[in-house]
Amino acid sequence: MTWVMTSKKRFYLHDDESLLDGLLRTGHDISYQCREGYCGSCRVKRISSSHSVDYPFEPLAMIDEDEILPCCCRVQGVIHINHEPVIK
Template sequence: MTWVVTSKQRFYLHDSETLLDGLLRTGHDINYQCREGYCGSCRVQKLAHSQPIEYFIHPLAMIDEDEILPCCCRVQGVIHINEELIIE
């Protein structure tokens, strides 16, 4: 089971649910455009993670080492993201 921790809440991802889908399901206001890693508009800052983050679609958008694209990444274990720094 994957747990996501933001400054506002903690929730788990359903099986086969992307991080973006989980954020939207739990009421987080996050911008997104493509769901395929092209635009980068959904990027968030990762604070910590317990397991490696992988991408099921290699993103074309440029991201910093402390950022992830929730639309196309796979997270497992526990991940902490900065709710306040979700880029819209």
């Protein structure tokens, strides 16, 4: 089970649910467009995580080392993120 913590709330992801879908399900206001790592509009800051964050395929969007793409990343354990939009 994966637990997600934001400044707004704490919740867990359902089986096979993306981080983006979990954020939307729990009422977080997250921008997104492509859902495949191309545009980068969903990027959020990763504050901490108990496991590494990986991607089933390398995203095309440029992200900083402390950013993740909730639309296509895979998370496990506990992750704490800043869900406020990252301005680039």
